Amino acid sequence: MSISVVASGLVTAIGFNAAACLAALRAKISGVKTEKLYDLQAGQYLRAARVRLPQWWEGIGKLAELLAPAIAECMDAADGVDSARIPVLLCLPEPGPPDRLGGTPAQLVAALQARLGRPLSPLSRTLAQGQVSAVAALVHARALLAQNDCAYCIVAGVDSFLRQSVVDAYIAPRRVMTASNSNGFFPGEAASAVLLRQSRPDGPELRLLGLGLGREAATIASDLPLQAKGLCAAVQGALGEASVAFHDVDYRIADANGEHYKFKEATLLVGRLMRKRKPERFELWHPVESLGEIGAAIGPAALAQALHAGLHGYAPGPTVLCHFGSDGGDRAAAVLRYT
Known part of the structure; x- marks a missing residue:
């Protein structure tokens, strides 16, 4: 039994709903601006991607405010099914420190x-x-949708790096983009959600073909040499389940965020798994470029972008590989095809 992504909801620094956000993402509009987050070492304000909410606050209340409209978008697209019968699998940041959930x-x-x-x-x-929460959620969603009494499922994610204490925790190991550090990310915040159902022959939909998980010993905080073994294992697992060769993937969407580590890992992946030369460019899309680092919200956002690209005809091809990695070493991949 296969499942498919059929709708999405987004609240980000570049849009308050999926249509606005995905159009801006396609146009490569950036939500990164100078914000009231301070780099004490450089004595300067930081650039970050903030959602323009009507008031300023932090913690659980703000995350719920971001998340509710994104989930509501998906519930509204569920053919009138009672929302109480639609399971929501909520992707959250890994436990701190730093504590991004609040x-x-x-x-x-x-x-x-x-x-x-x-x-x-x-x-x-x-x-x-x-x-990697989204891929773990897709594994669970597939099991839920195999039950006859579950017509739809929502995978949603929310995260925010826009608290001074959180920013300070990432500035200390030189992971934030600052005036004195080009090897870093722009802090961001977002909520994202996708609506899933059992695949149907009439489409249009983004069909899930395969999932894979892996574990990387050489994390970003480690002194071990990075060989991308964890990501390779995750991608090989997803490709194997999908019965798709790596060179038959048309494009990739990843959580690359501006840090050299993630781009190196993505490059090593291609070097290790590409067995046949592709005649065309093998595009790597990284929505974090526009959205800022959005942590646990990146998975559903990437799925939403892939669905939008298929619907509007700007994807390089129907088959996409999405891959993600957490700071703790977990790696995850999903192969999907627009039909």
Whole structure:
């Protein structure tokens, strides 16, 4: 049984809904601007990608405010199915330090239900695995949708790096883009969601072909030489399940965020797995360029971008490889095809 992505919802620094955000993403509009986050070492304000909410606040309340509209977009696209019968698999940042969530998952779920004005399905759950959460959620969604009483499922993610304490924690190991450090990311925040159902022959939809997971020993904080073994294992697992050769993938979407580490890992992946020369350019899309580093929200955002690219005809081809990696060493990949 295969499942497919059929709709999306987004709240980001470049748009308050999926249509606006994905159009801006296609146009390569950046949401990164100078914000009231301070680099004490350089004595300068930082550039970051902030969602333009009507007021400023932090923590659980803000994350719920970002997340509710994205999930509501997906619920509204579910053919009139009662939202209480649609499980929500919520992707969250991995436990700190630093603590990007600002509370507990249970508190976030309660705040989310209050803003939605309706309870979530009892089959809903949270997955606090950072960037790889979405692939773990897809594994669970596939099992849920195999049940006859579950017509739809939502995979959603939310994250924010825009607290001074969080920024300070990433500035210390020189991971944030600053005036004195070009090997870093722009902090961001976002909520993203995708609606899934069992695949149908009538389309249009983004069909999930394969999933893979891996573990990297040479993390970004490690002194070990990076050989991309964890990412290679995840991608090989996804390709094997999909029965797709690496050279038959048309393009890639990844969580590359401006740090040399992630681009090196993506380059090593191609060098290790490409067995046949591709006649055309093998594009690597990195939405973080426009959205800032959005952590656990990157997975559903990448799936939304792939669906939009297929619907509007600007994808290099129908088959896409999405791959992600968390700071702790988890790696994940998904192969999908637009039909």
